Amino acid sequence: MVKFKEEHSWLVLKVGLAIVYFYFAYQQLAEPNVWEGLVPLWIDNIVPARIMITINAVFEIVATICVLINFKTKWFAGLLALHLFVIVGVVGFNPTGVRDFGLAMASLAVAIKAFDGKA
Numbered sequence: 354m355v356k357f358k359e360e361h362s363w364l365v366l367k368v369g370l371a372i373v374y375f376y377f378a379y380q381q382l383a384e385p386n387v388w389e390g391l392v393p394l395w396i397d398n399i400v401p402a403r404i405m406i407t408i409n410a411v412f413e414i415v416a417t418i419c420v421l422i423n424f425k426t427k428w429f430a431g432l433l434a435l436h437l438f439v440i441v442g443v444v445g446f447n448p449t450g451v452r453d454f455g456l457a458m459a460s461l462a463v464a465i466k467a468f469d470g471k472a
Contacts, residue, residue: 371417391444
């Protein structure tokens with residue numbers, strides 16, 4: 354019974370995170386103009402905001418699919434966590450930053466569990 358709960362709790366966590374990542378990736382692709390103001394100027398000076406938003410959305414989709422199908426889960430979940438920690442550093446500790454911090458910690462938990470070969 355414990356094994357059943359453990360296996361299913363990780364599935365619930367991964368699917369829940371996937372829904373969030375897919376939602377934001379879809380929103381970025383569907384309405385990039387809404388997201389342009391969130392791209393820091395120093396990034397916009399290197400890569401135009403719209404291109405960066407598209408790259409970000411594609412990364413989130415690919416990485417999330419990899420986590421869901423257990424392909425290099427520890428690396429892709431770790432990259433998703435790192436990605437969100439960077440966003441928290443950019444946006445700061447406001448409601449958006451706190452939300453992203455929680456998602457980053459959940460993604461990090463999946464990555465850590467995957468190092469044990471259990472996620």
